[in-house]
Amino acid sequence: MVENLEQIADKVIETDVLMIGGGIGGCCAAAKAKEKGLDVTLIEKAHIERSGSSAQGIDHYEGFFTRDGTTTLENVRNEDWRLGRYGARYPNLNVKYRLYKHQFWVFDELEKLGVPMRWDDGEPYWIPFPFVGWERRKTGLRVHWTNIKPILAKAVKKSGARVLNRTMAVDLLTNNGRVVGASAVDIRTGKFIVIKAKATLIATGKLMRLYNPETPLPWKFKFRYHFCPASSAGDGYALVYRAGGDLVNMDISGWTLRHRDDLTISYGSFSLNDGIPMKCYTWDGTELLNPNATRYRQLEEQGKTPIYFSFDHFSDDLNKRIEVAFADERLLSFKVAQDRGFNPRTHRYELQDMRPTGFYRVSGIYIDENFRVLRGSLPIEGLYAFGDGSVGGTGGVAGAASGGLLLGEDLPAFLNDTDDPVVDISQVESHKQTALAPLSVKEGTEPLELESALRYLCERYVGMFKSEGKLREGLRRLSSLKGWLPKLSAETPHYLIGSLECRNLLEIAEVHIRACIERKETRGNFFKVDFPDKDPDMDNKFFCQRIEDGKAILELGEHVPLKPEYLREAQEEDANRESRS
Amino acid sequence: MYVKIDYDSCISCGTCYKRCPQDVFSWDDEKDTPKVTYIEECWFCGCCWMDCPKRAIDITYPASFF
Numbered sequence: 001m002v003e004n005l006e007q008i009a010d011k012v013i014e015t016d017v018l019m020i021g022g023g024i025g026g027c028c029a030a031a032k033a034k035e036k037g038l039d040v041t042l043i044e045k046a047h048i049e050r051s052g053s054s055a056q057g058i059d060h061y062e063g064f065f066t067r068d069g070t071t072t073l074e075n076v077r078n079e080d081w082r083l084g085r086y087g088a089r090y091p092n093l094n095v096k097y098r099l100y101k102h103q104f105w106v107f108d109e110l111e112k113l114g115v116p117m118r119w120d121d122g123e124p125y126w127i128p129f130p131f132v133g134w135e136r137r138k139t140g141l142r143v144h145w146t147n148i149k150p151i152l153a154k155a156v157k158k159s160g161a162r163v164l165n166r167t168m169a170v171d172l173l174t175n176n177g178r179v180v181g182a183s184a185v186d187i188r189t190g191k192f193i194v195i196k197a198k199a200t201l202i203a204t205g206k207l208m209r210l211y212n213p214e215t216p217l218p219w220k221f222k223f224r225y226h227f228c229p230a231s232s233a234g235d236g237y238a239l240v241y242r243a244g245g246d247l248v249n250m251d252i253s254g255w256t257l258r259h260r261d262d263l264t265i266s267y268g269s270f271s272l273n274d275g276i277p278m279k280c281y282t283w284d285g286t287e288l289l290n291p292n293a294t295r296y297r298q299l300e301e302q303g304k305t306p307i308y309f310s311f312d313h314f315s316d317d318l319n320k321r322i323e324v325a326f327a328d329e330r331l332l333s334f335k336v337a338q339d340r341g342f343n344p345r346t347h348r349y350e351l352q353d354m355r356p357t358g359f360y361r362v363s364g365i366y367i368d369e370n371f372r373v374l375r376g377s378l379p380i381e382g383l384y385a386f387g388d389g390s391v392g393g394t395g396g397v398a399g400a401a402s403g404g405l406l407l408g409e410d411l412p413a414f415l416n417d418t419d420d421p422v423v424d425i426s427q428v429e430s431h432k433q434t435a436l437a438p439l440s441v442k443e444g445t446e447p448l449e450l451e452s453a454l455r456y457l458c459e460r461y462v463g464m465f466k467s468e469g470k471l472r473e474g475l476r477r478l479s480s481l482k483g484w485l486p487k488l489s490a491e492t493p494h495y496l497i498g499s500l501e502c503r504n505l506l507e508i509a510e511v512h513i514r515a516c517i518e519r520k521e522t523r524g525n526f527f528k529v530d531f532p533d534k535d536p537d538m539d540n541k542f543f544c545q546r547i548e549d550g551k552a553i554l555e556l557g558e559h560v561p562l563k564p565e566y567l568r569e570a571q572e573e574d575a576n577r578e579s580r581s
Numbered sequence: 582m583y584v585k586i587d588y589d590s591c592i593s594c595g596t597c598y599k600r601c602p603q604d605v606f607s608w609d610d611e612k613d614t615p616k617v618t619y620i621e622e623c624w625f626c627g628c629c630w631m632d633c634p635k636r637a638i639d640i641t642y643p644a645s646f647f
Contacts, residue, residue, distance in 0.1 A: 050600040056626040146631075166604065187604065217645040223624040224646075228602050262625075262646065332627025336642055448621065494604055494619060 008428055009183075010191040015041040015162065016415060018181055018197035020169045020239070021204040023052020023231055025387035025400030027152035029201055031113060031159040032408025038415070040161035041195055043184055045204075045497065046230050047165040048153040053205055053227040053388060054397060057146035059328035060127065061117075063398030064103050067126070067139045071577060072100045073570035076562070079393065084539075087524020088252045088362040091542050092560040094369035095392030099402045101569075106402045113155040116144065144328050145397075167193060168500055169235065170435040172200060172243040172383070173423050179243055179382040180421030183431040185500070190439060190493035192432050196421045199411055202365065202373070203387035203400060207234025208358035209451065209501070210458045210509055215259045216352075222452055224262075230497075232358065236389045238504035240365045241511065245373040245380055246544045248391055248557060249363035250508070251515035253356035255464065255525050257291060260306070260350035262336055280351070281308050293354040293464050293525065300353075308348035319345050355464055359512075365390045366544065366557075370414070371407045375546060377557075382421070437486070438499040444489025447498025453481060454505055462516055467529045471517045478513060482506050510552075515543045518554055583643050584617050584629065590637035591615070597629035597638060605629075 005012045019030045022044030030042040044051050065075040076097050083089055090096055111117050119125045119142075126138035156163060170183045173196070181197040209232050213225040223229040241247055280288040282304040288295070291307060299305050311322060322344065326333045337344060365373060365385045371394075372379035386403025388395040394403045438444070461474025485506065488499040521535035522528050540559040545552065562570075584605065586597075591614055598606040598615040606629070607618040630640045 046602040046604065047600050050602050050628045050632070055602040056628050056631075215646075217643070219643075219645045220621045221623065221625075221643055221645060223603065223622055225624060228626065229622075229624050230602050262642070330627060331631050332625065332640060335627075335630075335640070336625075339641060340647070492607075494607070497604065498622075 002425055002429060005194050005423060005425065005428060008192070008425070008432055009194040011193045013041055013162070013193065013195045014197075015039045015195060016198050017041070017411060018043070018195050018200045019161075020182060020200065020202050021052070021231070021236065021387070022048035022156070022163070022165075023203060023205060023387065023400065024054055024148065024152060024397055025203040025404040026052070026201075027149075027156050028110075028113070028401050028404030029203065029386070029408045030161040030163075031152075031155050032109070032405050033411050034159040034161040036408060036412045038411060040159075041164065041197070042156065042161055043164045043167040043169060043182075043195070045166070045168045045187070045235070046228075048156060048163060049150045051149060051228070052231045054145065054148055055228045055231075057329050057331070058148060058397055059142060059145065059325045060140055061143050061145075061397050062140040063396075063402070064107070064141070065100060065139045066103065069577065071570060071573045072097060073562075073567075073573070075100050083362060085524065087526055088249050088542060089540070089559060090362060090392045091248050091366060091557055092368060092392050093562050094560065094566060095367060095394060097562060097566050098369045098406065099393060099399060102402060102406060103398070106398070106405055109405045110401060114151055115148065116151075117141065119144070142325070146328050146331060164193070168497055169239060170431045170500060172239050173421075173427060174243050175422055175424055177244070177381065178421075179380055180423055182239070183428055183435070185435045185493075185496055187493050187497050190436065190496065192436065194423065194428055196423055198382065198415050198418045198421060200383055201407065202236040202239060202383070202385040202389070203404065204234075204236035204239075204389055205231030206358045206360035206364065206388035206395065207237050207508060208232035209234065209505055210455065210512060211253070211356050211358075212258075212455055212459060214256055214357065215262060222448060222455075231388075233501040233504055234359070234389070234508050235501065235504050236385060237359070237365060238507045240373055240383070240385065241507060241545070241547060243380070243383065244375050244547055245383060246366035246375055246546045246557075247364065247508075247511055248366045248544050249515075249542045250359060250511045250545055251519050251543060252359075252363045252524075252526055253512075254358045254360055255293065255354055256357045257296070257354050258352035260352050261342070262333065279310055279313055281310060281348070283308065291351070291354070293527065296354050306350050306352075309351050310348040311344065312346055312348070314345075355459070356462070360388050360395050361393065362391055362542075364388075367392060367394070369563075370410065371403060376544075382418070434503070435496065435500065438488045438490035438496060439493070441487065441489035444487045445484055447488055447490075447495055447502045450481070450484050450488060450502045451498065451505060453484075454478075454502070454509055457481065458509060458512070462513060465527045465529050466516055468517065471513055475510070475513050475517070478506070478510055511545050514552070514554060515545060518543060582617060582620065583641050584620060584623055585639045585641075586615060586617065587637045587639070588614060590635045592635055594634060596632050596634065600628055600632055602626060602628060
């Protein structure tokens with residue numbers, strides 16, 4: 001009989017705040033919470049100097065929407081309306097309101113952390129026209145953030161927060177409905193770690209790895225995603241789901257036109273990166289204005305594919321600006337282009353079919369405006385989430401940084417009279433067994449093989465154009481794929497990353513497929529061939545999925561409107577604007 | 582190999598081994614140098630390539646990219 005944690009774990013840490021994920025959001029939260037006097041432990045699967053979606057750099061920060069004279073409320077409503085057109089709305093508008101409200105506070109806080117918000121002339125560079133026709137806005141920042149991660153890592157180190165790199169969370173520790181920390185494993189040594197925490201924060205990025213990368217490669221290189229694959233495995237989604245938290249809208253995946261050729265910047269983002277509108281052509285030179293999934297299918301039937309993406313219509317100045325954006329977001333692109341004789345000024349990039357990509361913005365971990373993770377509509381004690389993986393607009397660099405900083409600021413008040421966490425030892429034992437089991441499996445399956453099988457399943461049986469028959473076949477095959485989990489082997493502790501990721505991905509794939517089966521309509525970019533019409537009853541609703549008493553539950557959630565205090569605040573802002581003008 | 586370390590220039594500072602987001606490198610204790618071990622997990626972000634203080638790492642794209 002094991003009586004204390006030290007007998008099971010190689011290391012036991014007690015802390016106020018456990019931050020899982022050390023990307024931009026995680027680093028901001030850790031530094032802020034530490035500054036506020038809390039004991040902070042940050043665990044990161046990779047190394048915080050190069051981790052998260054912006055590991056290799058980022059060139060834009062879209063966030064200062066009220067700068068053009070519009071109010072916070074107008075921006076929230078505008079975004080809500082825009083998303084509604086594409087499918088699903090934010091479940092809770094208050095999250096977005098709170099983030100928009102604090103945009104400029106976040107700007108100052110980032111500067112305090114040593115993040116370069118200005119260009120060489122000492123001024124911020126405002127992106128001239130985020131979208132065609134929006135010339136006047138200038139609300140996003142172009143930033144030279146190739147080294148954003150080393151800079152933030154330095155800030156975290158300076159803050160004195162405890163950092164465990166190459167440490168991957170296995171599962172959350174729960175006790176009577178409260179989250180009391182997490183178990184983790186060092187993926188270089190295989191050491192098992194238990195972290196007891198009053199508050200556990202999750203910012204592990206958005207899930208993308210249920211589907212192939214934006215530049216899918218045949219044969220063995222399966223990770224050519226636009227965003228860092230380590231932060232795209234949906235670890236946080238699975239942690240929250242297994243701990244009883246809600247995932248919402250898990251049927252609504254994002255979509256993209258896949259690139260056949262390497263691109264630094266994902267399709268459609270050029271306009272965000274330096275206000276540069278790209279052009280899209282069929283192979284015989286007809287310009288395409290809106291190449292969506294249905295359109296691509298028609299073009300293919302008409303023999304009009306491949307289609308291309310080009311900036312050969314740009315002036316030298318625009319080309320220069322593109323190149324600087326490349327340098328900020330993925331320097332390697334220049335070298336690669338040179339190696340293959342590809343000149344971005346004159347060559348065109350091939351765009352492949354439009355496919356589902358990731359789960360973000362409207363789908364993911366369900367949180368409220370205080371970043372508390374919800375179960376039903378009630379917060380789970382001790383559990384918070386923000387960044388790309390949470391719903392409500394906390395994604396992107398701006399969302400992650402704002403979420404982390406705001407939460408770090410608030411945490412001392414939240415933790416005021418929290419009792420010390422008590423850990424259930426038998427739960428820790430089972431986590432250890434789950435995490436380390438692949439180390440003793442000999443001649444088993446490689447995690448990457450199982451993951452590839454899962455992605456093939458999602459591509460084939462869920463995909464862009466869904467149907468009941470395909471989805472049910474997918475679910476059936478998924479259950480047999482799950483049988484392969486115990487066969488995963490880890491020759492070295494490194495493969496524990498892959499095996500734990502597989503476990504997370506398989507878990508969430510089932511959530512995804514079940515939600516797709518449940519949605520009996522076609523909405524935005526959710527295409528269900530056997531239900532081609534939109535169901536107006538679903539306009540303000542979304543799917544919530546969680547585990548309750550060991551059973552998977554799916555229920556309808558109701559859209560949460562803005563709080564009266566925010567509406568009052570918005571009225572004041574509006575009145576102030578009128579008096580100003 | 583698509584990620585190649587030039588061991589004549591490498592000073593064993595460990596930056597690549599430390600920072601790779603996908604943990605592609607391992608450390609060769611005998612030679613005290615980094616080693617490309619899990620190449621199939623590389624996502625071609627270029628972090629090792631741009632952070633190497635000696636420019637000792639070269640990255641080329643695999644055939645399956647073309």
